[in-house]
Amino acid sequence: QVQLVESGGGLVQAGGSLRLSCAASGSIFSINAMGWYRQAPGKQRELVATITSSGSTNYADHVKGRFTISRDNAKNSLYLQMNSLKPEDTFVYYCKLDQTEGRLRRIYWGQGTQVTVSS
Numbered sequence: 001q002v003q004l005v006e007s008g009g010g011l012v013q014a015g016g017s018l019r020l021s022c023a024a025s026g027s028i029f030s031i032n033a034m035g036w037y038r039q040a041p042g043k044q045r046e047l048v049a050t051i052t053s054s055g056s057t058n059y060a061d062h063v064k065g066r067f068t069i070s071r072d073n074a075k076n077s078l079y080l081q082m083n084s085l086k087p088e089d090t091f092v093y094y095c096k097l098d099q100t101e102g103r104l105r106r107i108y109w110g111q112g113t114q115v116t117v118s119s
Helices: none
Strands: 002-007 010-013 018-026 030-039 046-052 057-059 067-072 077-082 091-101 104-109 113-118
Touching: 002 091, 002 104, 018 030, 018 091, 018 113, 030 067, 030 077, 046 067, 046 077, 057 067
Parallel strands: 010 113
Antiparallel strands: 002 018, 018 077, 030 046, 030 091, 046 057, 067 077, 091 104, 091 113
């Protein structure tokens, strides 16, 4: 089992910044990728940004140039630096871990952290 705990969300004014953190613990083996996703209540979860084991990053168009995803492998942690925030960025943000456990591929999700951007 893997546990993912997000932190750093909150209320911020438009144009402001926030840094989300995700701490992974438990049975960490071979990580394929980690990422940040967003979700509104009752809606489908969607990609914000991902980072692979090799360090390659991918961003959704709506955050390109404003958000930066990064990792700290020694701490099994994931970060999302969110700059130039807009009211449209208001979502619950979730941390995702994709790893290989022996012959199995497993996906884990955190509990989410709320980001609210006021105008």
